[in-house]
Amino acid sequence: MAKVLMKGNEAVGKAAIEAGCRYFFGYPITPQSEVPEYLSSELPKVGGVFVQAESEVAAINMVYGAAGAGARVLTSSSSPGIALKQEGIGYISNAGLPAVIINMMRGGPGLGTIQPGQADYNMAVKGGSNGDYHDIVLAPASVQEAVNMVMEAFDLADYYGTPVIVLADGLIGQMMEPVEFNYVCKKELSPKTWALTGKGDGEKHMVENLVIEASECEAWNQKHFEKYAKIEANEQAWEEYLMDDAEYAFVSYGTSSRIVRTAISYLRDAGYKVGMIRPKTLWPFPVKAFDKWDKNIKKYLDVEMSMGQMVQDVAYACNDKNKIEFYGRTGGIVPAVDEIVEFGKKVMGGDK
Amino acid sequence: MNTQRICCAGFGGQGTLSMGKILAYAGMLEGHEVSWCPSYGPEMRGGTANCHVIVSDEPIGSPVITRDANCVIAMNQPSLDKFVDILAKGGTLIANADLAALKEDRDDIQVLNVPANTMASQEFGSAKLANIILLGAVIQAISPVKVESVDDAFTHVFGGSKAKFIPDNKKAFEMGFAFAKNNK
Structure with a gap:
């Protein structure tokens, strides 16, 4: 396919569709509003679902639901909107579910400014929600790399069972560069046999978050950290x-x-x-x-x-x-x- | 060509972003690395708008141009004043002479004054295509891309129902190109 000149925000939207994502839940905010704008017109064309939620908090919990049902699901926002999503991100991380979150960072803290920033490093990398957890964080430096990383993010999320954050900024969202969509998955992905797809006559599936017995909760954490050790061993990229x-x-x-x-x-x-x-x-x-x-x-x-x-x-x-x-x-x-x-x-x- | 750094600046609504987009598209169609980086911020509505376009044979570093620009296209006075100093030595300033003029004598840069608003108004009855006249002047003055590539870019940028705009855009482009050629 020939290269096309695309704005970063639209290109990451297209990348998600190319990666098989059919569900987007989000809320507009500068400088990433072209992501939901693009997906609101393009997702329905491929049988997907676009919902502009009533808030970022609602959107991330819709992501949680869709991820639990086994769907490839995306949300995107910019810094203050991502801050609002932190509770949900923690829940999805704890449940070990795959989801992709794009953050086109702007200046902060608080409402800050609409212009490009990189001050959400700590929120993304150190964990903006409570508890011991990590999410994979990918940092593109061009529109093409943003495309590739969004596509890869869905594979990493499915492979490891974890949210993946694509941490870009307003400049990458707003600028145009030539892109092509030729990323190929390098991982062997298993069918999502754990997904909540309706029990019917089948087996019982459960997505858990409350592990109220402390010893069980610690064991639960340790299982997460076995996964994180694998990610640290295999996925460092520079x-x-x-x-x-x-x-x-x-x-x-x-x-x-x-x-x-x-x-x-x-x-x-x-x-x-x-x-x-x-x-x-x-x-x-x-x-x-x-x-x-x-x-x-x-x-x-x-x-x-x-x-x-x-x-x-x-x-x-x-x-x-x-x-x-x-x-x-x-x-x-x-x-x-x-x-x-x-x-x-x-x-x-x-x-x- | 190694790297061409071009800054297109003017009022919001003068078409500086579109001008830059056509240039970037043409560079891409020639197989070069390109970037198109708009200003965005609280100043957009009724204020200044600019974009930085880089066409290069190497992967592009900073998409924001803060020094060594090859060309600044200033469609109004505030843009000229703001961006003239990012020009490299020997760089080219293309001023929309109806609305912008360099106030000092400079022998370290080339200056081309194009009365683009007047030219557009006389030919098309409005100043709307002044941006494309200036684009024609840029291509003649510093040749960042080939004329044929701009023609190709028009057909990509003005696709579908916008195709009806191509003839006037081509005409405006040719006017700017001819003006630059005759006023070296």
């Missing part, structure tokens, strides 16, 4: 950019990594041996990338559109908090290339 001779490494994801990529070209021209480790999964965090390159690297330059929410994970990954320098803009500001170049020169100055 891009290495100009790392072969690098003495310094930027660490940046999503839109900020795009700015960093351009800044690196100027810094390379000025003689700095600098590359980038770009996490594509934020949970599991790509610790393996740091294991691989850490001995070559004098400093990590963490760049985010937040006040530094990823810094602790980088420190954990490289096992040396003194090796990290941070530069960030927040509240809806996308850093300019020159700011990153100046930051890079300040950190690497005289050490070409």
